Amino acid sequence: MIKVIELFAGVGCQREALKRANIEHEAVAISENDKYASRAYELLHGSTNNLGDIREIERLPKADLWTYSFPCTDISLAGKRKGFDKGSGTHSSLLWEVQRLLEVAKKNDELPKYLLMENVKNIVSKKFMPLFQVWLDYLDSLGYKNFYKILNAKDYGIPQNRERCFMISIRDKDAHYEFPKPTPLTKKLAELLExxxxxxxxxxxxxxxxxxxxxxxxxxxxxxxxxxxxxxxxxxxxxxxxxxxxxxxxxxxxxxxxxxxxxxxxxxxxxxxxxxxxxxxxxxxxxxxxxxxxxxxxxxxxxxxxxxxxxxxxxTPRECWRLMGWCDEEIDKVINEFSNTQLYKMAGNGIVVELLTCLFEF
Ligand SMILES: C[S@@+](CC[C@H](N)C(=O)[O-])C[C@H]1O[C@@H](n2cnc3c(N)ncnc32)[C@H](O)[C@@H]1O
Structure with a gap:
């Protein structure tokens, strides 16, 4: 049984993927400060220890895996690209809160064995790579071996052209991780439409x-x-x-x-x-x-x-959730509880569950 903490939990795509991959786990805590996402998380996964705003967390409970798909707004090509410099106050700079919490965990000899990051592809662009490298070096200094790659949801069973950067960090210098190989897409967009x-x-x-x-x-x-x-x-x-x-x-x-x-x-x-x-x-x-x-x-x-x-x-909102890898049985738990605006936002913020499942299965 692994103990998991989802930082920037959203609606818990991470947790959904762990369930699908049949990995026995316990969610010891999450951090999510949006009231709609938190409510959706509860409807989908049951009541969970939500510690709220990451900036206010002093110490996390001991866990084996932390996931952190931190806000991409200031890194994404779609935004103003203000970046994620430490202390800049941008949404994306919340990454450094993860560093602060890792420092606390280190002091208490509780560093998690695994870390999972997800963000937009632009994080490894010419503009942002130097700062991303600082992050990689920091994790390296804690004893992690980092494996990162740009993966596209369309290569993992879902008809959405969505490229994202995924990184798995393992606290073992001899660790080895291979990203799952792309598979030909057999599911068509039309099959997921209402x-x-x-x-x-x-x-x-x-x-x-x-x-x-x-x-x-x-x-x-x-x-x-x-x-x-x-x-x-x-x-x-x-x-x-x-x-x-x-x-x-x-x-x-x-x-x-x-x-x-x-x-x-x-x-x-x-x-x-x-x-x-x-x-x-x-x-x-x-x-x-x-x-x-x-x-x-x-x-x-x-x-x-x-x-x-x-x-x-x-x-429609249901179609968006399907295209993020959710099945109707789960979607039914949230679809009538939120406005379309919120449903779209939660879907768009998420990670394609199918793809994450493939990562966990490897
Ligand atoms: C890119 S989304 C991650 C979504 C998630 N991967 C999922 O499965 O739905 C980033 C999330 O961070 C949350 N967030 C933003 N600021 C936060 C803060 N200060 N503390 C905790 N969560 C925050 C947002 O509300 C959003 O749900």
């Missing part, structure tokens, strides 16, 4: 027209000819086409993007970015969803639509 989704999730024609605007191209895009199946540029301009050479029933939405071709084709079951497309690459993700963030207003899924042949809609 049926009969409320109108409110569908993007308006105006919005779709706006981000798919390929004005003045009249079905001819860089030499590739399209036979527009449904296109009336005067009152309804978004380009749903039939791509010549494909089956005549295949309908596509043309989405501009920053590549040589200048566009990508999205069909039913694909995930798409829905803002600032012309400045992005990879705006269409085949049978998978782009990274789920704490709000889902920048991504959508292409679906059949009885009126318009095909359309684009936002993900």
């Amino acid at each position: 049926n009969d989704v409320d109108e409110k999730y569908f993007l308006s024609k105006k919005l779709i027209t706006c981000f798919t605007d390929m004005k003045d191209r009249h079905g001819l895009i860089r030499g590739l000819r399209f036979r527009p199946k449904y296109m009336n540029e005067t009152d309804y301009a978004f380009a749903i086409t039939t791509h010549a050479g494909y089956r005549p029933t295949d309908n596509y939405i043309i989405v501009p993007q920053a590549t040589k071709e200048g566009y990508a084709l999205a069909e039913v079951g694909d995930g798409v970015y829905t803002n600032r497309c012309p400045s992005k690459r990879g705006v269409v993700q085949k049978s998978m969803i782009p990274t789920i963030k704490t709000s889902v207003t920048d991504i959508g899924v292409v679906v059949d639509d009885k009126d318009e042949l095909i359309s684009i809609r936002r993900l």
Whole structure:
């Protein structure tokens, strides 16, 4: 039986993965200061010793494993990248609270054998690597051997293009850890979607027209000819086409993007970015969803639509949780307890449970 502490616990994806990996464990404490996440944690895992704000914890109980997926807001490319310098007061600098608690544990001869970190890929970028190296050196000085790698959820069974940096630290200089090998993705995004989704999730024609605007191209895009199946540029301009050479029933939405071709084709079951497309690459993700963030207003899924042949809609909260690896039985425990805003935030903050399970199984 291992004793576990989840710092920055969120909804406890760590704990869920331990359960799935059949690792006997006891959660001796967690630290989570958001009231919604704490409540969701309780609904999912039962009542737990939540020590609250990490800054106020003096000493942690003895444990074998600490997990710390500390806030990524100031490291992520999506944010202002203020960084995680010690004493900077940024959310991401809460990492150094883990250092403070490790120092206390060291003094009491209670350093955990294992540590698990998760954060955005950008933590190992040119900008942040020097500081991350300081962290690695610090752990090394405590006797840990660190193994870190960027892993993508789509390589571990879930149709979400989500790259994250994972690090396992083992307090044994001869330790060895090998990250699980990627596996081909067999589950498609469409398999995780709900049926009969409320109108409110569908993007308006105006919005779709706006981000798919390929004005003045009249079905001819860089030499590739399209036979527009449904296109009336005067009152309804978004380009749903039939791509010549494909089956005549295949309908596509043309989405501009920053590549040589200048566009990508999205069909039913694909995930798409829905803002600032012309400045992005990879705006269409085949049978998978782009990274789920704490709000889902920048991504959508292409679906059949009885009126318009095909359309684009936002993900529902349940779909987001499924795409973070949660099963319906667990989702049912929280889905009616929180606003959509909170449900999206908790999902986007999490770790894909399937991927974590693979890490623990190794
Ligand atoms: C990236 S999320 C981690 C989510 C988690 N891995 C999960 O399984 O859901 C970071 C978490 O740290 C929490 N957090 C932020 N500031 C905190 C603090 N001062 N003390 C404790 N938790 C904090 C946030 O509320 C958020 O849930």
